[in-house]
Amino acid sequence: MADTLSNRPPAPTQQQIDEVARRFLTTTEMVAEARRKLHPHSWDFVAGGSETEATLARNRLALDVWALRPRVLRNVLQSSVEPSSSLLGIKLRIPVIFAPVGGMTMLDPLGALGPVRAAGQFGTMTFISSVTEPDLELAAAEANGRLVLQLYIRGDANWVDAYVERAVKAGCKAICFTVDTDAYSRRERNQLNRFFQGTPLITGGRTGVMENTGREHQEQFSWKDIERVRRKFDLPVIIKGIGTAEDAKIAVEHGVAVVYVSNHGGRQLDHGQGTLEILPEVVAAVNGHAEVMVDGGFVRGTDVLKAVALGAKAVGMGKLQAWALAAAGEAGTMRLLDLIEEEITKDMMLMGLTKLSQVDRSVLAPAQPYTLPTALSAFPHLHRYE
DSSP, X not given: OHHHHHTOOOOOOHHHHHHHHHHXXXXXXXXXXXXXXXXXXXXXXXXXXXXXXXXXXXXXHHHHTEXXXXXXXXXXXXXXXXXXXXXTTEEESSSEEEOXXXXXXXXXXTTTHHHHHHHXXXXXXEEEETTSSSOHHXXXXXXXXXXXXXXXXXXXXXXXXXXXXXXXXXXXXXXXXXXXXXXXXXXXHHHHTTOOSOOHHHHOSSTTTTOOTTHHHHHHOOHHHHHHHHHHOSSOEEEEEEOSHHHHHHHHHTTOSEXXXXXXXXXXXXTOOOHHHHHHHHHHHHTTXXXXXXXXXXXXXXXXXXXXXXXXXXXXXXXXXXXXXXXXXXXXXXXXXXXHHHHXXXXXXXXXXXXXXXXXXXXXXXXXXXXXXXXXXXXXXXXGGO
């Protein structure tokens, strides 16, 4: 598989892209196909959270307790709707990026290469994890200048610097440090499945890509290290895993370019808050001194608009990206972006809006949740495929 990746495999043909577009008219169908194709261990790895999965459920609940307020008779010709945003000075066709996902070879033989190419072609951005394939340099060559490296710390300062130097040389737009993994959480679905046993099914093609070695360096990583990297390299720094206003303020004090609100998709600290619940306090704490983005259970166009209304410049999609990739490879991730764009565009029209800048707190109203929140509760028709 490594040889295949090193040969820069071809992108899907137009015929393949069209076939996937005809096959998948909804994201629900993609999730259903991913569940059908994936080994149960891989499905649980993507769909699950830590311990009781309370944080995972609260990610969905935090989205469901907001309703959207429609305005009418506002002259919202579809061709005039402009759902674009920007991050790090780069225009995003929609305010959605592909969030970093580890071990993506369990979803597709080419790992993260498909999402990287799809996002670059579409006009958004990918954060590629340091614990997935392909290697950074190959991904960057295929990213159309729209790649960020997300790094787990598995070595000392020299190890970190070497990785950052690679990111600079490859043309990455930023370096993203994930900081909510000082301990690897108790993900009970994985434990019940005896998931981390080193089989090819689980680890993909790269030896050790999912192994837990060098964690002591992550445990010791601190704000001093962030400051050192920021001063040493001419590359914007993103901190992923911010969950409080207090840490958001510290990030700004250390010159961080993007504060990334995330709870690892509910996969780290259990019984935490949903990220959309955290977002307003972080935006207030940052106070315009850095950009703010968020992930955590975002799977619908309406989810994205709620985040934008509360101050996010961009929304990361992890689980849905993974399911689209498992369902139909690179063409699946291309189709996913088209579907999310369609949802956002139609939602904006139904809200009487033509520009993303018009999406603010005034479009939201508190609401009662309408269903039991789970990782799949935004797909009410999924039972049709059981």
